[in-house]
Amino acid sequence: MDENTRYQVLRNDEEQYSLWPVDIEVPAGWQPVGKEGTEAECSASVDEVWTDMRPRSLRERMENTGARRVPRSHEGRAGGASATAPPARAPPALHPPCLIPRSRHDTGPAH
Known part of the structure; x- marks a missing residue:
C-alpha cells in the first residue's frame, strides 16, 4: 500500500x-x-x-428471541458459553x- x-x-x-x-x-x-x-x-x-462484530440484524434477532451474550468474564471457560451466545468480540487474531x-x-x- x-x-x-x-x-x-x-x-x-x-x-x-x-x-x-x-x-x-x-x-x-x-x-x-x-x-x-x-x-x-x-x-x-x-x-x-x-466492539461487537455481529451484524446488526443478528444482534436484533438475538435481542428479540431473548438470547443473551456471555459476559467477558465467562469467555473461554468450560461451560461458560451457551449455543445461543457468541463471544463478545472476535478473537484478537481476526480483524x-x-x-x-x-x-x-x-x-x-x-x-
Whole structure:
C-alpha cells in the first residue's frame, strides 16, 4: 500500500465497518462516517467503535428471541458459553474486513 494514501471509514446498513481510499467512489451500500486519515488512524478509529462484530440484524434477532451474550468474564471457560451466545468480540487474531480495491480502476470490494 502507498503510505500517502488517505483512507476514510465506511459503515454499511449492518453496522459493519471498512476502510476505503478517499479518492475512490464509495461502493453502493456503504456510507462514510466522517473519519479520514492514514490506514493506521482509520483502523484505530474502527477498533474503538466496532466492539461487537455481529451484524446488526443478528444482534436484533438475538435481542428479540431473548438470547443473551456471555459476559467477558465467562469467555473461554468450560461451560461458560451457551449455543445461543457468541463471544463478545472476535478473537484478537481476526480483524475487520478491509475493502481495498485491487486497482485504481476497480470499484468493487476486494475478495
